[in-house]
Amino acid sequence: MADVHYQSIGMSNALEKQAVRSRRSKYIVIGSLVAIIVLAAIGTAVGVVVSKNHKSTNTSAASSSSGSSGSNGDSSTTSGGGSNSSSTSSNDPSKFELDSRLHKAFYGLAYTPEGSLPDYGCSSTLENVIKDVQLMSQLTTRIRLYGADCNQSALVLEAIKQTKVDLQVFLGNFVVDGDEGAYTRQRDVIKSAIQTYGVDHIAGLTVGNEFMLNYVIEHNSQDPNSAIGDEGAAILIKDITDTREMLASLNLGKTIPVGNSDAGSYFNTKVLEAVDYGMSNVHAWFANTTAQAAAGWVTNFFEETNVQPAALLSNKPKMYIAETGWPTGSKDIGNANNGGSDASVANLQVFLDTFVCQANTAGIPYFFFEYFDEEWKDAKYGGVEGYWGVFDKERKLKEGLTIPTCISP
Numbered sequence: 175m176a177d178v179h180y181q182s183i184g185m186s187n188a189l190e191k192q193a194v195r196s197r198r199s200k201y202i203v204i205g206s207l208v209a210i211i212v213l214a215a216i217g218t219a220v221g222v223v224v225s226k227n228h229k230s231t232n233t234s235a236a237s238s239s240s241g242s243s244g245s246n247g248d249s250s251t252t253s254g255g256g257s258n259s260s261s262t263s264s265n266d267p268s269k270f271e272l273d274s275r276l277h278k279a280f281y282g283l284a285y286t287p288e289g290s291l292p293d294y295g296c297s298s299t300l301e302n303v304i305k306d307v308q309l310m311s312q313l314t315t316r317i318r319l320y321g322a323d324c325n326q327s328a329l330v331l332e333a334i335k336q337t338k339v340d341l342q343v344f345l346g347n348f349v350v351d352g353d354e355g356a357y358t359r360q361r362d363v364i365k366s367a368i369q370t371y372g373v374d375h376i377a378g379l380t381v382g383n384e385f386m387l388n389y390v391i392e393h394n395s396q397d398p399n400s401a402i403g404d405e406g407a408a409i410l411i412k413d414i415t416d417t418r419e420m421l422a423s424l425n426l427g428k429t430i431p432v433g434n435s436d437a438g439s440y441f442n443t444k445v446l447e448a449v450d451y452g453m454s455n456v457h458a459w460f461a462n463t464t465a466q467a468a469a470g471w472v473t474n475f476f477e478e479t480n481v482q483p484a485a486l487l488s489n490k491p492k493m494y495i496a497e498t499g500w501p502t503g504s505k506d507i508g509n510a511n512n513g514g515s516d517a518s519v520a521n522l523q524v525f526l527d528t529f530v531c532q533a534n535t536a537g538i539p540y541f542f543f544e545y546f547d548e549e550w551k552d553a554k555y556g557g558v559e560g561y562w563g564v565f566d567k568e569r570k571l572k573e574g575l576t577i578p579t580c581i582s583p
């Protein structure tokens with residue numbers, strides 16, 4: 175595959191498609207390329223970039239800080255100290271200070287460990303993942319990963335073990351068209367992590383992320399259920415089937431659900447028929463809604479485009495919102511407004527206040543996008559890509575943000 179290439183997409187797409195045409199992918203795999211979508215400047219065309227990428231600067235946030243308060247991250251409470259949200263002290267990662275500003279309001283969080291891209295040398299560290307797990311476990315009981323390179327499955331499971339927090343993980347295998355080795359490599363490290371850590375903290379295994387979106391666009395199609403779409407689906411289904419065989423070989427065929435994630439309008443029916451669950455990216459930002467209208471838009475889109483169609487399939491895959499959120503900034507001024515509202519902390523707050531507790535009450539399973547700002551995306555893709563975090567890249571709760579106090583089921 176070529177390293178980087180562009181393809182223009184017609185602007186005549188339905189609003190929903192664009193909308194969900196989601197956000198770039200979070201994670202990305204390996205030495206191969208991954209298709210990523212980048213919003214072009216306002217009023218101009220949208221371009222699709224296929225690239226490999228990534229870079230992550232290792233913000234070696236030195237730990238420092240204060241005393242531990244002894245409890246292990248179960249309920250909220252406690253001290254919430256100074257500017258650093260959480261930190262380990264002593265050598266026991268299960269003893270860490272709880273931040274009183276954090277509440278387990280989220281059904282789930284989308285997470286990519288810093289430095290989990292092999293192209294940049296795999297700089298992920300257990301120390302950083304432990305910090306992340308300490309923070310995330312104060313916000314939710316579920317996280318999802320996108321891929322398995324750079325040892326991220328084991329790092330996360332090891333961090334959960336050491337911190338003793340109540341956290342379930344949806345592991346991920348980031349499938350890349352034309353690079354079957356990427357799938358196989360990830361499958362093998364996932365298998366090894368399962369053998370090492372067991373299944374207690376594994377809620378599912380997601381095979382493929384935005385694979386259909388990238389596949390149909392690369393093949394100049396818009397329809398995931400076209401003949402072209404079915405060709406892409408066959409690649410995914412082969413990997414999904416292989417993953418089930420791997421789990422069956424561990425006698426876990428019925429224990430760990432196997433799913434797939436994609437942009438909300440890009441699910442192929444045959445893929446949905448092959449999985450236990452589907453995870454859908456649903457982003458009001460890319461549908462150009464206002465921040466005030468975002469929660470309603472997301473809820474309706476997910477219900478109509480994903481939940482209802484999935485319920486008609488004989489296997490009735492459970493549908494999740496894989497990503498939803500609101501950006502707080504943009505690398506360039508041109509992308510700092512989507513035509514409806516600004517990318518800002520104030521508008522992320524609006525979305526938090528109108529979506530999170532309401533979705534919890536409605537029983538909508540969602541992964542908030544995302545845990546923290548991913549600096550490499552800002553460098554590589556610009557726009558709002560690097561600004562979706564609840565925490566900033568230094569793992570500090572964004573200034574001015576208030577986490578809802580409801581507790582997710």
Ligand SMILES: *[C@@H]1O[C@H](CO)[C@@H](O)[C@H](O)[C@H]1NC(C)=O
Nearest residue numbers: 189192216217218461462513
């Ligand atoms: C959203 O607004 C941008 C900038 O004006 C525009 O390029 C894009 O086509 C719009 N998207 C939709 C789905 O309306």
Ligand SMILES: *[C@@H]1O[C@H](CO)[C@@H](O)[C@H](O)[C@H]1NC(C)=O
Nearest residue numbers: 236237238239240256257258
């Ligand atoms: C936060 O971390 C920084 C850098 O490690 C440190 O200098 C500072 O004292 C810490 N602040 C608190 C309140 O712990």
Ligand SMILES: *[C@@H]1O[C@H](CO)[C@@H](O)[C@H](O)[C@H]1NC(C)=O
Nearest residue numbers: 300325326328329330332333
């Ligand atoms: C992967 O992470 C686990 C947990 O920290 C560690 O035991 C193992 O050695 C790591 N493997 C590699 C190849 O880094």
